[in-house]
Amino acid sequence: MIRANENYQKLKASYLFSDIARRVDQFQKENPDIRVIRLGIGDVTRALPPAVVTAFHKGVDDMADDATFRGYGPEQGYAFLREKIAAHDYQARGADISADEIFVSDGAKCDTGNFQELFAKDIKIAIPDPVYPVYLDTNVMAGRTGEFVDGRYKDIVYLDCIKENRFLPQLPETPVDLIYLCFPNNPTGTCASKADLTQWVDYARKNHALILFDAAYESFIRDVSLPRSIYEIDGAGEVAVEFRSFSKTAGFTGTRCGFTVVPKECRVFLNNGETVSLHGLWNRRQSTKFNGVSYPVQKAAEAVYTREGQAQIGELTAGYLENADIIGKTMVDLGFDYVGGDNSPYIWVDGQGRDSWDFFDLLLHKAGVVCTPGGGFGRCGSPYIRISAFNSRENVVDAMMRMKEALK
Numbered sequence: 094m095i096r097a098n099e100n101y102q103k104l105k106a107s108y109l110f111s112d113i114a115r116r117v118d119q120f121q122k123e124n125p126d127i128r129v130i131r132l133g134i135g136d137v138t139r140a141l142p143p144a145v146v147t148a149f150h151k152g153v154d155d156m157a158d159d160a161t162f163r164g165y166g167p168e169q170g171y172a173f174l175r176e177k178i179a180a181h182d183y184q185a186r187g188a189d190i191s192a193d194e195i196f197v198s199d200g201a202k203c204d205t206g207n208f209q210e211l212f213a214k215d216i217k218i219a220i221p222d223p224v225y226p227v228y229l230d231t232n233v234m235a236g237r238t239g240e241f242v243d244g245r246y247k248d249i250v251y252l253d254c255i256k257e258n259r260f261l262p263q264l265p266e267t268p269v270d271l272i273y274l275c276f277p278n279n280p281t282g283t284c285a286s287k288a289d290l291t292q293w294v295d296y297a298r299k300n301h302a303l304i305l306f307d308a309a310y311e312s313f314i315r316d317v318s319l320p321r322s323i324y325e326i327d328g329a330g331e332v333a334v335e336f337r338s339f340s341k342t343a344g345f346t347g348t349r350c351g352f353t354v355v356p357k358e359c360r361v362f363l364n365n366g367e368t369v370s371l372h373g374l375w376n377r378r379q380s381t382k383f384n385g386v387s388y389p390v391q392k393a394a395e396a397v398y399t400r401e402g403q404a405q406i407g408e409l410t411a412g413y414l415e416n417a418d419i420i421g422k423t424m425v426d427l428g429f430d431y432v433g434g435d436n437s438p439y440i441w442v443d444g445q446g447r448d449s450w451d452f453f454d455l456l457l458h459k460a461g462v463v464c465t466p467g468g469g470f471g472r473c474g475s476p477y478i479r480i481s482a483f484n485s486r487e488n489v490v491d492a493m494m495r496m497k498e499a500l501k
C-alpha cells in the first residue's frame with residue numbers, strides 16, 4: 094500500500110496567499126467596476142534592469158552556437174558568477190568569504206526550505222513569530238514538529254517578535270540547536286543591528302548551535318551602520334549559513350536565481366561528538382539533487398555586478414523605498430503605529446485592536462486595497478497587517494488616497 098507522509102496532514106489547511114486570492118476574487122466578482130490595488134503578495138512589479146536583459150540575451154545567443162554552447166554546468170554555479178558575488182557582496186565589506194563557499198541556486202525559497210534536511214530529526218529549532226512561513230512549514234513536512242494547537246506547533250521554540258522587543262527575536266530560554274533569522278525581516282520590515290546579531294552569533298558559538306540567516310532583502314538597507322551580511326560579525330563563519338536572492342534585489346522573481354553561503358569552517362556534530370563539514374554536506378546534497386541554474390540566467394545575474402547593473406538595481410530598490418516612505422507617511426497621517434519601510438519594502442501596521450483578517454477585509458471592501466493579514470505569518474502577527482511597497486508609484490499613491498478616504 095502506498096502510504097502518504099503523515100506530516101503533511103499537520104500543515105495548516107490553507108496557504109495564506111490562496112486564502113487572500115479567494116477573498117479578492119469574490120470581492121472582484123461582486124464589484125466588477127472597482128480596480129483592486131494589490132499591496133499584498135511580496136512580488137516585484139518593475140522590469141529587469143537593462144544591463145541584466147542585455148546579458149540574458151547574450152547568454153541565449155551563446156547557447157545558439159556550437160562554439161559557445163553550454164550543457165550541464167557546475168552544480169555549485171559558474172565560477173564567473175560566484176567570484177563576483179564573493180568579491181562584491183562579501184570581501185568588499187570585510188567579510189572573509191571565498192567563491193568556493195558560495196552555492197548558486199534557483200532562489201532562496203528552495204534553499205531555506207531544503208537546508209533542514211542536513212540535520213537530525215530530533216534537533217530543537219527556534220523560529221521567529223511572525224516570519225516567512227517556509228522555515229516552519231518545511232520542518233513540519235520533515236516531521237520535526239508535533240500537533241498544531243492554539244495556533245502553534247508543539248516542539249518548536251517560537252521567538253515572539255512583538256512591540257515590547259521592537260519586533261526583534263530574543264535569545265531563547267531553553268536550549269536550541271538551529272535558529273532561523275531573517276533581516277531585513279519579512280513581514281515586519283525590521284532590521285538587526287551589529288549588536289543584535291553579535292548576541293546570536295555568541296549564543297550559537299557557546300551552544301554549538303547553527304544560524305540560518307535569510308538576507309533576501311539585504312539590498313534595501315540604506316542605513317550604513319546596519320550589517321548587510323551576518324559574516325560582518327566576528328566568528329559568524331563557524332556558526333552561520335546565509336541565504337540571498339536576486340529576486341527582490343534585481344527583479345528576478347520570475348527569472349529565478351539566488352545563492353547560499355556555507356563557509357568551509359562551518360561545522361555540525363555527529364552522534365559520537367565528532368564534527369563534519371557543513372559545506373561538504375550541502376555540496377553532496379546539491380550535487381545529488383540539483384543540476385544548477387541555467388547558463389543565461391547566471392549570465393543575467395552576473396550583470397547585476399557591473400557598474401551599470403549596480404546603478405540600475407540601486408534605482409529599482411530606491412523606487413520601492415520611496416513607495417514605502419509614502420505608505421509610512423500615510424500611516425502617520427491616519428494615526429496608525431507601524432514599523433519597517435525605511436530599510437525594507439514592508440510596512441508592518443498595528444491594526445489598533447482589529448484582527449488582521451478583519452483589517453484585511455475592511456481595506457479590501459472600503460478601499461479596494463489588498464494587504465497581507467499578519468496572522469498568516471504567525472500568531473504574534475494577528476494584530477497587524479503587512480503593506481508591501483512593491484507596486485508602481487501611481488498605484489501606491491492611489492491606494493494611500495483611498496485608504497485616507499476610507500479610514501479618516
Ligand SMILES: *Cc1c(COP(=O)(O)O)cnc(C)c1O
Binds near residue numbers: 200201345346
Ligand atoms: C522573497 C523571499 C525569499 C526569496 O525567494 P526566492 O525563492 O529567491 O524568489 C526568501 N526569503 C524571504 C524572507 C523572502 O521574502
